[in-house]
Amino acid sequence: MSFVVIATLVGLIVIATLLPLSRHTEWWVRDMDFPRLQIAIVALAVLVAEAFLLDMGERESPILMIVTGACLAYQAWWIIPYTRPFPNEVKLAVDAAPGDRIRILTANVLTPNRNTDGLIALIREHKPHVFVTLETDQWWQDRLDVLEPEYPYTMKCPLDNLYGMHVYSNLPLEDAKIQFLVEDDIPSMHALVVLPSKRKIRIHFLHPAPPSPTEHDESTQRDAELLVVAKSVAGLDTPVIVAGDLNDVAWSTTTRLFRKISGLLDPRVGRGMFNTFHADHWFLRWPLDHLFHSRHFTLGFIRRLPHFGSDHFPVLVELLYDEVRGAEQEGLQADEDDHELAEEKIAAEPVSVDDVHEPQP
Incomplete structure (x- = not known):
């Protein structure tokens, strides 16, 4: 037996x-x-x-x-x-000018969740320069707008389909645009954020739909959205940050392909999984909420913040602009097969790299 x-x-x-x-x-x-x-x-x-x-x-x-x-x-x-024994992909930051720091909080709020006070308390405690919320509808927007005196620069797309998105910033946003790259009801947000040092950073916030029996039978929509953004930022001299709930785990084939094509770094490598979903089930948790960045940055810290009623934990990341030390960092490298696979995945959906808004410094 x-x-x-x-x-x-x-x-x-x-x-x-x-x-x-x-x-x-x-x-x-x-x-x-x-x-x-x-x-x-x-x-x-x-x-x-x-x-x-x-x-x-x-x-x-x-x-x-x-x-x-x-x-x-x-x-x-x-x-x-x-895991911690693995070498860090992103260097730990050393002292830098305060004007070259950026702190970003991402939070999938879970639309039916009504604990806005919990999220607002976390924002006021940790004081991010920029925070992005996912699954936020008009109800959530009305309550988050209480933060506008502190975060006057905003991008808002309230939706009732679990794909609403909002960005609030206390740093100026330039050349900002809300796009629907792959699906007509799933937004992404693209802009330049201006640091106090006047340095401009290109930011892309994403929340593609997952492959699941209740969403999409296949992963083609998610994969195409991630990879067209990856190709749009590849090789840029401009500092770049891509963040959001990507509905994919950090170690998946698609996310690794995103990192290879984009050239962006993952600050979690060598530091931990920082599992964000499912907040209510410790035995079924995965890292679905991500922040990737170009070599221009080193890491101040990365933290998973406390549960506030959503099925996701929020994530807080502080980056420091340090182009000299950052140039020594190396992520995953793409080969010819990787580029061919990326093109194949993009071709599965009616989207191209030219469709991605490219904020100009």
């Missing part, structure tokens, strides 16, 4: 491990990118059970252990960069 149960579990682990290797975009394939940590934990538990329960004299027992160990190693390969 033990052998049958263990063999069945190993079979499921193998399927969960092999499915994401496919380039298929169906939601039930791509969503297997998400629980790599959970799959690795299950594989480790099964490996321990095999060591105690299987008869090593049987030919199949060592094979099961080898297969389980291989799956565990493969899953760990994806998530180890988001």
